[in-house]
Amino acid sequence: MEMKDxxxxxxxxxxxxxxxxxxxxxxxxxxxxxxxxxxxADQLDLTKDMLxxxxxxxxxxxxxxxxxxxxxxxxxxxxxxxxxxxMLGVAEDELIVGGNSxxxxxxxxxxxxxMFGVSKEATPWKDAGKVKWLCPVPGYDRHFAITERFGFELxxxxxxxDGPDMDMVEKLVxxxxxxxxxxxxxxxxxxxxxTFSDEVVKRFAALKPAAKxxxxxxxxxxxxxxxxxxxxxxxxxxxxxxxxxxxxMVYIFASTSKVSYAGAGVAVMAASKNNxxxxxxxxxxxxxxxxxxxxxxxxxxxxxxxxxxxxxxxHAAIIAxxxxxxxxxxxxxxxxxxxxxxxxxxxxxxxxxxTLPGCAKKVVSLCKDAGVIMTGAGATFPxxxxxxxxxIRIAPTLPPIDELEQAMKVxxxxxxxxxxxxxxxx
Amino acid sequence: MEMKDxxxxxxxxxxxxxxxxxxxxxxxxxxxxxxxxxxxADQLDLTKDMLxxxxxxxxxxxxxxxxxxxxxxxxxxxxxxxxxxxMLGVAEDELIVGGNSxxxxxxxxxxxxxMFGVSKEATPWKDAGKVKWLCPVPGYDRHFAITERFGFELxxxxxxxDGPDMDMVEKLVxxxxxxxxxxxxxxxxxxxxxTFSDEVVKRFAALKPAAKxxxxxxxxxxxxxxxxxxxxxxxxxxxxxxxxxxxxMVYIFASTSKVSYAGAGVAVMAASKNNxxxxxxxxxxxxxxxxxxxxxxxxxxxxxxxxxxxxxxxHAAIIAxxxxxxxxxxxxxxxxxxxxxxxxxxxxxxxxxxTLPGCAKKVVSLCKDAGVIMTGAGATFPxxxxxxxxxIRIAPTLPPIDELEQAMKVxxxxxxxxxxxxxxxx
Numbered sequence: 001m002e003m004k005d006x007x008x009x010x011x012x013x014x015x016x017x018x019x020x021x022x023x024x025x026x027x028x029x030x031x032x033x034x035x036x037x038x039x040x041a042d043q044l045d046l047t048k049d050m051l052x053x054x055x056x057x058x059x060x061x062x063x064x065x066x067x068x069x070x071x072x073x074x075x076x077x078x079x080x081x082x083x084x085x086x087m088l089g090v091a092e093d094e095l096i097v098g099g100n101s102x103x104x105x106x107x108x109x110x111x112x113x114x115m116f117g118v119s120k121e122a123t124p125w126k127d128a129g130k131v132k133w134l135c136p137v138p139g140y141d142r143h144f145a146i147t148e149r150f151g152f153e154l155x156x157x158x159x160x161x162d163g164p165d166m167d168m169v170e171k172l173v174x175x176x177x178x179x180x181x182x183x184x185x186x187x188x189x190x191x192x193x194x195t196f197s198d199e200v201v202k203r204f205a206a207l208k209p210a211a212k213x214x215x216x217x218x219x220x221x222x223x224x225x226x227x228x229x230x231x232x233x234x235x236x237x238x239x240x241x242x243x244x245x246x247x248x249m250v251y252i253f254a255s256t257s258k259v260s261y262a263g264a265g266v267a268v269m270a271a272s273k274n275n276x277x278x279x280x281x282x283x284x285x286x287x288x289x290x291x292x293x294x295x296x297x298x299x300x301x302x303x304x305x306x307x308x309x310x311x312x313x314x315h316a317a318i319i320a321x322x323x324x325x326x327x328x329x330x331x332x333x334x335x336x337x338x339x340x341x342x343x344x345x346x347x348x349x350x351x352x353x354x355t356l357p358g359c360a361k362k363v364v365s366l367c368k369d370a371g372v373i374m375t376g377a378g379a380t381f382p383x384x385x386x387x388x389x390x391x392i393r394i395a396p397t398l399p400p401i402d403e404l405e406q407a408m409k410v411x412x413x414x415x416x417x418x419x420x421x422x423x424x425x426x
Numbered sequence: 427m428e429m430k431d432x433x434x435x436x437x438x439x440x441x442x443x444x445x446x447x448x449x450x451x452x453x454x455x456x457x458x459x460x461x462x463x464x465x466x467a468d469q470l471d472l473t474k475d476m477l478x479x480x481x482x483x484x485x486x487x488x489x490x491x492x493x494x495x496x497x498x499x500x501x502x503x504x505x506x507x508x509x510x511x512x513m514l515g516v517a518e519d520e521l522i523v524g525g526n527s528x529x530x531x532x533x534x535x536x537x538x539x540x541m542f543g544v545s546k547e548a549t550p551w552k553d554a555g556k557v558k559w560l561c562p563v564p565g566y567d568r569h570f571a572i573t574e575r576f577g578f579e580l581x582x583x584x585x586x587x588d589g590p591d592m593d594m595v596e597k598l599v600x601x602x603x604x605x606x607x608x609x610x611x612x613x614x615x616x617x618x619x620x621t622f623s624d625e626v627v628k629r630f631a632a633l634k635p636a637a638k639x640x641x642x643x644x645x646x647x648x649x650x651x652x653x654x655x656x657x658x659x660x661x662x663x664x665x666x667x668x669x670x671x672x673x674x675m676v677y678i679f680a681s682t683s684k685v686s687y688a689g690a691g692v693a694v695m696a697a698s699k700n701n702x703x704x705x706x707x708x709x710x711x712x713x714x715x716x717x718x719x720x721x722x723x724x725x726x727x728x729x730x731x732x733x734x735x736x737x738x739x740x741h742a743a744i745i746a747x748x749x750x751x752x753x754x755x756x757x758x759x760x761x762x763x764x765x766x767x768x769x770x771x772x773x774x775x776x777x778x779x780x781t782l783p784g785c786a787k788k789v790v791s792l793c794k795d796a797g798v799i800m801t802g803a804g805a806t807f808p809x810x811x812x813x814x815x816x817x818i819r820i821a822p823t824l825p826p827i828d829e830l831e832q833a834m835k836v837x838x839x840x841x842x843x844x845x846x847x848x849x850x851x852x
Contacts, residue, residue: 036497038496041493044486044493044496051481051482051719052481052482054477055477055478055481056474056475056477060470067467068690069687069689069690070464070465070467070688071464071683071689073689099716100716100717101713101715101716103712103713103714104712107711107712107713108712111537111541115537116575126552142714146711146712149708257497261496261719262496262497262714263495263496263497263498263499263715263717263718263719264494264495264719264720285568285571285575286529286530286533286534286572287527287529287530288527288568289527289689290525290526291525291526291689291690291717292690293477293687293689293690294690294717
C-alpha cells in the first residue's frame with residue numbers, strides 16, 4: 001500500500017517502526033559517504049599500469065619528437081589530442097588539452113569572457129550589465145557555483161526526460177539579450193542520468209540568441225561513461241551548430257577524471273577553430289603550457305579512442321552493480337510506498353531521487369545524524385535552493401558494495417521517517 | 427682599443443672584417459636558439475628516476491593516507507607542502523601547491539583581484555579606475571604581458587645593482603593610490619641576475635601604500651638556482667612584511683619548472699594565511715584540486731628541501747660552464763672594444779647584455795638572419811619598448827656548449843657590426 005493511502009494509524013505504526021530501525025543504525029556509529037561522484041579505489045587501480053607508461057626506462061618524446069619534459073606546446077601534444085578529437089568528433093585545431101581539471105577550463109572560460117569578452121570584438125560580460133544564465137535543474141552544484149560567484153542571475157530550467165525544457169530555453173535565449181549562457185551535461189546528466197535527445201540537440205544548435213555572445217557550456221563529462229552494453233547516443237553539437245552557422249555558440253568540455261584518475265587526469269575543451277584561436281590568444285598569457293608528461297602518459301596507455309572505450313567497460317563492471325544495488329533497494333522499499341521517484345541511469349555517476357515535496361532536507365539531515373553523508377539537499381539547484389525541497393543526488397560509486405547497501409538502508413529508513421512525518425502533519 | 431676611440435678608417439676596417447666573418451656564419455645555415463630560459467635535455471635527464479617514484483609497483487598514498495589518485499585536497503598534499511614551506515620559509519597554512527605553472531598562479535591571482543578584489547571587502551581592480559603597475563626593467567616579458575593584457579598602465583622602474591630603484595618605488599606606491607602592484611624577481615633576477623639586497627627587501631616590506639590593495643608579486647623563480655658555491659642570500663619578504671604589519675601585501679611564487687621538469691613540474695604560491703584563505707575561497711570554485719600524483723612524485727623523489735638543494739648542484743654542474751662560456755666570449759671579444767656591458771650572474775637563467783644605445787634590435791635581427799634566435803630586443807621591457815634599444819637577454823642553458831660557443835660567435839660578430847655602423851653614422 002502506498003503511504004498516501006494509509007490511515008493515520010498505519011502511518012504512525014510505520015513511523016514508529018522506522019524510527020526504531022533508525023535508532024539501531026545510529027547506534028552502529030556508521031561513517032559512510034554517498035555525497036560525491038568519486039571513483040572507488042578499485043576503479044583507480046584499473047589504470048595502475050598507466051603510471052609506467054612514462055618512466056625512467058622510457059623516453060618522454062611525443063610522436064612528433066616534442067620533449068614533453070620541457071616548455072612549450074600550449075594546446076597539448078598531438079598524441080593526446082588525437083584521442084580526444086576522436087572521442088568528441090572534432091578536428092585538431094578545434095581542441096585544447098588542458099591540465100587535470102575540466103571544471104578549471106570552464107571557470108577560466110567564463111572568467112575570460114567576463115574579463116575580455118567572447119571575442120576580440122565583443123563586450124566583456126563584466127561590462128554587459130546584468131548577465132542571466134540558464135541552469136537546467138536538477139544539475140551540477142559546481143557549475144552553478146561558478147556562475148553564482150560571478151554574480152550572474154541563475155534561472156532554473158526544468159529537465160525533461162529528453163533534456164532541458166527547450167520551449168523555455170528558446171524563449172529566453174532568443175528573446176532576452178542578457179541571457180549569455182547555459183550549463184549542460186548532455187549525456188548521462190548530473191544528476192538525472194538522462195541523455196539529450198537528437199531533437200533537443202538540434203534545437204540547441206538552431207538557437208537564434210538575442211545575445212550574439214550567448215554560449216552553450218556543453219560539459220560532456222560522461223560521454224564514455226556507459227553502464228550498459230546498449231549505450232545512449234548523443235548528437236555532435238559542434239557539427240549541428242555548424243549546419244546552422246552557429247559554430248561559435250558552443251564550448252565542449254570533457255576529461256579523464258573518471259577514466260584514469262579523478263585527481264590526476266587530463267581535461268580538454270573543444271570548440272570552433274575561431275573560438276579555440278581566441279582562447280589560445282588569452283591562454284598564452286596565462287601559461288606556457290600544461291603538463292605534457294601526463295598527456296603523454298595518457299596517450300601511451302590508452303593508445304586511441306578504442307582504448308578508452310575498452311577501458312570504460314572495466315569501470316562499468318565495477319560500478320554497474322553498485323547502481324543496481326541502489327535501484328534494487330529503492331525498487332523494493334520505496335516504490336511500493338510511493339514516497340519517492342528516481343531514475344535508472346544507463347550511464348554517468350548519479351541517481352537522482354525525489355522525495356515527497358518538502359522532505360529532502362529532513363532526509364539528508366537524518367542520514368547525516370546516522371553517519372551517512374549525502375550531497376546536501378538543494379545542492380542540485382542554483383543558490384542551493386530546491387523550490388520543492390525534494391531532490392537528493394545519490395552517488396553510489398565510492399563506497400564498497402556492502403557499505404553502499406548499509407548506507408541505502410539508512411537512506412530508505414530516513415525517507416520513510418520524513419515521509420510519514422510529513423503525511424501525518426498534513 | 428675601444429671602438430669609440432677608433433678613427434673612421436679603423437671602424438670601417440673592423441666593420442668590413444666583421445661582415446666577412448658574418449657572411450661566413452650565414453653560409454653555415456645555422457639553427458641555434460638562445461631565446462628562452464629552457465633547461466637542456468641533460469638537465470631534464472637528472473630527474474629521470476622521479477618518474478618511477480609513483481608507479482604500478484608503488485601506492486599513491488600521501489603520508490596522511492590521502493589517495494592522490496582521487497579528488498580532493500585543494501591546497502596540495504602535506505608531503506609536498508613541507509618541502510616548499512621549508513624552501514620559502516612559510517607555514518603550511520601560508521602555502522598552496524598548484525599545477526605545473528607558477529605563471530598560471532600569477533595570472534589567476536591578478537585575474538582574481540581584477541574580478542573580485544584582493545579580499546571580500548576590497549573593490550575589484552576592474553572597478554578601481556586606472557590601475558598602474560610597476561615593472562622593474564629590464565624584466566620578464568611574460569610578467570609584463572599579463573599586466574598589459576589586463577590594460578594596466580605599466581611603469582618602468584630602473585633596476586640597480588641591489589634591486590629596483592626604491593626611491594622611485596616608495597614615491598609611486600606611497601603617494602599614488604592607482605598603483606596596485608609591482609612585479610619582482612628578487613633572486614637572480616630575470617634577466618639581470620641580481621639579488622635584492624637586505625635593505626631593498628626591508629624597504630619593500632616597509633612600504634606604506636596609498637592603495638590598501640597594493641600587492642607585491644614576488645616571483646622567487648630562481649630561489650634555489652645557484653651557479654656558485656657561495657650563493658646569494660635573500661631576506662624572507664613575508665617575515666619582513668609581518669614585522670611591519672604588512673603581511674597581506676605580498677604574494678610569493680615559485681616552481682620546480684627548472685628543478686624537475688619545465689613542462690611538468692609543481693608550482694606554489696605563498697602568502698599570509700589571510701591571503702591564502704581568500705585565494706582558496708575563490709579557488710574552490712575554480713577547481714576541485716590540482717594534480718596530486720605529480721605532487722607526490724616530487725615529494726617522494728626530493729624527500730625534503732635538502733634534497734632540492736642537493737639536486738640543484740647537479741643542474742649547476744651542467745649549466746655553470748655554459749654561463750662561463752658566454753662570459754668568456756664576451757670578456758674576450760666585447761669588453762676590449764667597449765661595445766657592450768653585461769652582468770656575471772651567480773644564479774638564475776640569464777645574462778643581460780646592453781649594447782650601445784640603439785643597437786639591440788639590429789643585433790637581434792643580424793643574429794636571426796644568420797640562424798641564431800635571441801629573445802626579441804625590447805622583450806625585457808613593458809610593451810616591448812626598450813627606450814634605449816640596448817637590452818638583449820641571453821639564455822645560455824638550452825644549447826649544447828659547442829652550439830652555444832658557435833652562437834656566441836655570431837652574436838659577437840653581430841654586436842661588432844651594429845656598433846661599428848652606429849659609430850660610423852655619428
